[in-house]
Amino acid sequence: MNTTQRKHHCVIGWRAPVLGGVCLVALISFGWTWALAQPPEAESAPAPTNSVAVKAKVPEAKKPLLKRQITGAELYSINCNRCHQERYPTERTGAQWKTIMLHMQARANIPAKQAKLILQYLQENSGR
Amino acid sequence: MKTTTKARCWTLGLAVAGCAMGMSLPPRAVAEVSDADFNALKETVQKLSEELHGLERTNAVAAQVHQRDQEQIRQLQQKLAETQQLATNTEQRIVEAAQTQPIPRQPIDEATVNHNFMILGDAEVQYAKTSGQHGAFLLADFAPIFLYRAGDNILFEAGFDTTLQNGSSEGTTTNASGQTVMTPGTHDSGASASFDLSFAQLDYVMNDYLTFMAGDLLLPLGTYSERSAGWLNEIPDDPLAVGLVPGAGVGAQLQGAVPLGDSGSFVNYQVYGVNGPSSSNGTGNPDALDLGGNVGLRSDNTVANLHGQPSGGARLGVFLPFPYKPHYDLEVGISGQSGEWDDAGNHLWSAGVLDAALHLGPYFETKGEYVMTRFGSDSGQIHQQGWWVQTGYKLAGLDLEMPVVNNVELVGRYDSLHDGLGTSTQRYTLGFIYYITNTLLVEGDYEFLHSTDPSQANQLLLQLSLGF
Numbered sequence: 001m002n003t004t005q006r007k008h009h010c011v012i013g014w015r016a017p018v019l020g021g022v023c024l025v026a027l028i029s030f031g032w033t034w035a036l037a038q039p040p041e042a043e044s045a046p047a048p049t050n051s052v053a054v055k056a057k058v059p060e061a062k063k064p065l066l067k068r069q070i071t072g073a074e075l076y077s078i079n080c081n082r083c084h085q086e087r088y089p090t091e092r093t094g095a096q097w098k099t100i101m102l103h104m105q106a107r108a109n110i111p112a113k114q115a116k117l118i119l120q121y122l123q124e125n126s127g128r
Numbered sequence: 129m130k131t132t133t134k135a136r137c138w139t140l141g142l143a144v145a146g147c148a149m150g151m152s153l154p155p156r157a158v159a160e161v162s163d164a165d166f167n168a169l170k171e172t173v174q175k176l177s178e179e180l181h182g183l184e185r186t187n188a189v190a191a192q193v194h195q196r197d198q199e200q201i202r203q204l205q206q207k208l209a210e211t212q213q214l215a216t217n218t219e220q221r222i223v224e225a226a227q228t229q230p231i232p233r234q235p236i237d238e239a240t241v242n243h244n245f246m247i248l249g250d251a252e253v254q255y256a257k258t259s260g261q262h263g264a265f266l267l268a269d270f271a272p273i274f275l276y277r278a279g280d281n282i283l284f285e286a287g288f289d290t291t292l293q294n295g296s297s298e299g300t301t302t303n304a305s306g307q308t309v310m311t312p313g314t315h316d317s318g319a320s321a322s323f324d325l326s327f328a329q330l331d332y333v334m335n336d337y338l339t340f341m342a343g344d345l346l347l348p349l350g351t352y353s354e355r356s357a358g359w360l361n362e363i364p365d366d367p368l369a370v371g372l373v374p375g376a377g378v379g380a381q382l383q384g385a386v387p388l389g390d391s392g393s394f395v396n397y398q399v400y401g402v403n404g405p406s407s408s409n410g411t412g413n414p415d416a417l418d419l420g421g422n423v424g425l426r427s428d429n430t431v432a433n434l435h436g437q438p439s440g441g442a443r444l445g446v447f448l449p450f451p452y453k454p455h456y457d458l459e460v461g462i463s464g465q466s467g468e469w470d471d472a473g474n475h476l477w478s479a480g481v482l483d484a485a486l487h488l489g490p491y492f493e494t495k496g497e498y499v500m501t502r503f504g505s506d507s508g509q510i511h512q513q514g515w516w517v518q519t520g521y522k523l524a525g526l527d528l529e530m531p532v533v534n535n536v537e538l539v540g541r542y543d544s545l546h547d548g549l550g551t552s553t554q555r556y557t558l559g560f561i562y563y564i565t566n567t568l569l570v571e572g573d574y575e576f577l578h579s580t581d582p583s584q585a586n587q588l589l590l591q592l593s594l595g596f
Binding site for chain 1: 354490
C-alpha cells in the first residue's frame, strides 16, 4: 500500500462512519421528536395495515394507550411488523401458532408475558 | 122338555155370541174420500218419490267417492309398506356398516397438543446482471426451517439453505504436452447443489426472563443475522458490513427480556459463548481469518476447538414503542464478541456492533448497523469497519387508492466497507418491492459500486421471494 492509498484509506476510514452515524442519529432523532410532537390520536386503534389482526381486534376506544394493559392484537401488530409482513391468524392452527410463537419468542427475544398475550390472540383467531 | 131346554140354550148362546160380535166388531166406515184429498195425497207421494230418487243419486255419488278413497288408501298403504321396507333396509345397512367400520375419531383441540412439528422458511429465485458480464438467473434457493416443539417450553429448530450451482467454477483440459490445466470461465458438466446448515439449536424457556439455547446459534451481533431470510430482507443481497462478523457459531447462550411497563416496551439481553473464529490454515496471517469454520469437529474427526479459548459475546437491546402512536417504535442495540482466532492463541479477534431500527407508522422504516472489528495478526493489528443504513417506504401510505401502486414499496440503502486489508467499497442501492401477497414479493434493485477492487462492478438484481 503506497502513501497515497494509505492517506485515502485513512480519510475514508474516519469520515464515512462518522458521517453515517451522524445521519442515522439525526434521522432517528428527527423521527422521535416528530412523533412525540404529534397530538395523541383520538382513538388508540392501530393504524391501518394488511393485518386482519388489527381489523379483527380494534381496541376499545376513548382509552389512552398508557392507561390500560396493551392487548395481544396490538403486541402482535407491533412486534411482527418490525421484521416482516404480518401473517393472518387464520393461516395457522392453534397448535402451529404455539410452536411459531415459541420460535419467535426466542428469535425476536420478546418478553414471555407479551408472547403469551400474542399467542392467546392468535389462537383465538386461528384457522382451527 | 129336555129338548126345549137344549134348544133354548142354543138360542141363548147364539144370541150372546151375536151380541159379543156386535160389540167387538168396529163400526163400518161410511165416510167418502174427496178429490182434493186424493190429489194432495198424490202430490205427497210424488214428492216422496222424487226425494227417494235424489237420495239414490246422492248415494251413488257417495259410493263412487268412497271407492276412490278406498283406492287412495290402498295406494298409500302400499307406499307406506315400501317406505317401511326401505327404512328397514337402510337401518340394516347402517348397522352392517357400523359393524364393519371403526368408529370415527373425534376431532381434538389442536391447541392442547403438546408436541408439534412444522416447517417454515423461504425460497428465492434471482436474476443478476453485472456490468460487463452476461446476465444470468443466479440463484435457486430453498431455505426451510424445521421446528419441533416438545412441550410448552422446549423447541428444536434448524435452518437449511439449499442452492444450485454449476458443476465447478473452473474446468480442466489437457494441453499439447499432456498436462491437465484449468480453463477459467468454463465448468464441469452438470450442476451441483450445496446444502448448508444455517443454524441448529435447542431452545429451553426456563422462566419468563431466562431462555437457554445450545447448538449452532445465530449470533446476536447486531440483528441482521437473525432477520436475513430472503423475504425478510428488503434487498436481495446482504449489506457489505455484515460479512465482517460471523452469522452463526457453535456454543451456548442465555437470553431473556424484561417488559418496561404495560406499553409494549422492553429491554432484552443475550450472553453467549461459542468456539469463535479460527484460522483457515492455522497461521496468524490476516488473510487466514475464518469466521465460520470452527465448529468443534475437525475434518480428521478430531473433536476439539482449533485454538485454546472460546469466544464470548453479548448484546443488550431496548425496544420502545412510541406513546399513543401504534406502529411507531425505536429499537436500539449494542453487541460485541471477543476471543482467540489463530491456532497458537496469540491473537484476539474482537467485534462491536451498534444496531438501530425506526418505524414511523406502518409505511416507513429505516434501519442500520455500524460494525467494527479488530484482530491481531502476524502482520500487525487489523482494523475493519463498515456500516449500512436502509430505508423503505410503502406507497400505500400515500392513500392513492391505486391497487398496483398500493402494493409497491420503495427502498434505498447505502453501505460501506473497509476490510483493513486495502479494499474500500461504497455501494448505493435503489430498488422496489412489489407485494403480490403478504409473503410473495418481487424485488428489483440496482447497485452502484465505488470500490478500490477493480473486479467489483455495478449490478442489477431481480428476485422473486416467498416466505412460508
